Amino acid sequence: MQTIETHVLDNGLTVALEPMSGVESVSLTLMVPAGMASEPEDRQGLSGLLTEMVCRGAGGLSSRAHVDLLDRLGVVRTTGSTLRHFRLGATLVGDRLSEALGPLLDMAMSPALSEADFEPSRQLALQTLDGLQDDPQHRVMLDLRRVLFPTPLGRSPHGRRADVEASSVEDVRGFWERRCRPGGGVLAIAGKLDPERVLERVSGLVSGWTGRAEPVSISPTAYGGPVQSVEKTSQVHIGVGLEAIPELDEGVWCQRLAVAALSGGMSARLFTEVREKRGLCYSVHASYAGAREFGAIMAYAGTTPERAEQTLDVLSGELVRIHEGLEADEFARAKTGMKARVVMSGESTSARASALASDLMVLGRTRSLEEVGAKIDGVTLEQVNAFLASREAGVQRVVTIGPEPLAVPERCGG
Template identity: 25%
Template sequence: MNVEITRLPSGLTVVTETMPHLESVALGVWIKSGARNETENEHGIAHLLEHMAFKGTARRSARDIAEQIEDVGGELNAATSTETTSYYARVLKDHVPLAVDILADILTESEFDEEELRREKHVILQEIGAANDTPDDVVFDRFSEVAYRGQTIGRAILGTPETVKGFTPPQIRGYLSRNYTTDRMFIVAAGAVDHQVFCKQVEERFASLPTMPSATPVLEPAHYIGGDTREDRDLMDAQLLIGFEGKAYHQRDFYCSQILANILGGGMSSRLFQEVRERRGLCYSVYAFHWGFSDTGIFGVHAATNGDELPNLVPVVVEELRKASEQIHQAEIDRARAQIRAQLLMGQESPAARAGQIARQMMLYGKPIPNDEMMERLEGITTQRLTDLAGRLFFDTVPTLSAVGPIAQLPSMEEIAASLSLPGVTTKKAAG
């Protein structure tokens, strides 16, 4: 792993991985701040800021930004998540200075013009409408809202039409100055890049970044609650999500949870896929997942099926969860490890994937994690640890259920909770 790290005098961290056989470079700025860092009256502002960064600076118009990167065949994009935001580019190696210049420009000199803001609000309102028309997006948003009721971590990243319409340039600048500071930012490049040259370029162009936040960044502790939300819609299929509180990145059972999710529903050979889809034909899509955050996590099972199959589908899914708490085979662990190892190695063949991986590791652990060290963390996972974890995850905590579509035949939360031997849960009905 040819990774070099430099912490600039400003506090900004620069990380590169040189891949000399390539002709291109993937580079970007990752900020340890996302939708969760919004205040109560800022719902959706992190995502809006990400959009507005491309809408003109003191030196470039929105069209200039797009044309200048594409004139050299490059790509430029950004993304907002619950706890992070990223702005990234991919260019040929000769055009790295241009990419650095544009990224610095949009992050230090954006104007947040009133007219551009008005237009971009309209774009985001359309994005919110499109998400609300996409049931497999809605089911996850509703899930988070119920699992973490009344908390920033549970809110949809896009915001609401009401909040988005009300944002002003001063509010955007306030969020920016509070969260986009050198102590929370990592600039990462992977590909045909020289570390020292890249550091010099970054230091020159990002010199105006604030080193300290204008106010203390917001991050209220997460408190998993659980519950039930159902939205009956006239659709062809039903989207179902059953989940539990998972493990945070730094908790002992985080990697164990990743392996368990893979065994239950990580591919075509997984238990859920084979039993629910292949053997019984109860759905056309089913998978398990585990998402880690800084202080909590989500372990879930998602399925998409005809509404008439729900009474049969749910008991089978619950039974597979129960079986996982009783027996895991060593061969399943070995297969899951092999899949994770393959994903790690395949990711290293893509500079964009590698840059993103390094950035995430820097934000979470403060250092890049070598593949050998990553695999060592998985070596200590035994069948006993997995069955014990499954028992605690699925039968000692309150579940969260989210369903969208023709769900009239979906069993009640009380029935599902009883099948999991759980106490009663708080129920929230979504309007149909």
């Protein structure tokens, strides 16, 4: 039986703690509202620059001293920016948590953001942008988000080249000052921990950190932008997306199970129809991306120029055909697969910390594994099929990167 404690501190930071038995490690996820969607329109890339710079000194320690300290404590950590949030993740041996909390939280609370570290950080950001040229598979999905998601949710975590070039260290400092605030943020910790002691330690560490970031306004229009890029790639990279229900909609489990029937295992429809039966491409998958105010289904296929038209046609066709409903067998398989993944995620401290933080951000509360398992169990085939029948297939957006543009099926506005 899991116990999850949730506390809202005086400064508005929500802290969720889940002690796990039988583990030696502990993981934390910190999320504060400094994501890509909160960047100024003409400074897209600031959130990425910030995630790089917070690794270069914090809490009065130089870059060198801070990095050495966390490595001496054996902390494996990552920083990143999502649509809405600055995200810090860390995993370490539980006995070191008390010592590591200070230098980890300092990365969000009091990063050095020094002049000297700005230029190397910007150079890395520019190189990451340039490196995308050599990774069309990743790039096509960034393009798809841009044409599919409402403004500014379709932004790239890597920003725009001109904006990164125009950015200054003052821009990063201002962005941090406005957005890296505890109000509305969450800190989730799961694994080997003593809740009372950790809560006391966290409360003490963050007491001087205050403020709340302004809400970000979302416009219902998407960015638009280029749809088919003609480039000298060897393969054709195809992204197909369509709008789906938001994460808070009550039909979300029906939506997830339908996507699992499309792409949840080797027996799923896309794998079978595109890959196994026709040998059309080596890589094909679809996933549901849900946020508080928006949801989407995004599918990818990579194939040869000769097979690209047929691949797009089959992929796009399956996204429509799913609305005719699932068979009992495939529904049962999708359900079992989804439940198995829930069980497996419960054995990873980092997966648990991440799920707690994400639940708090989207739902405003944490969920136990039992609750998630029961939700999946409770969905019936009739519910999924009624959900699918009630939803129109919707307009599909297609983006491609390849040696020539594809003829887009009519259902995709072609």
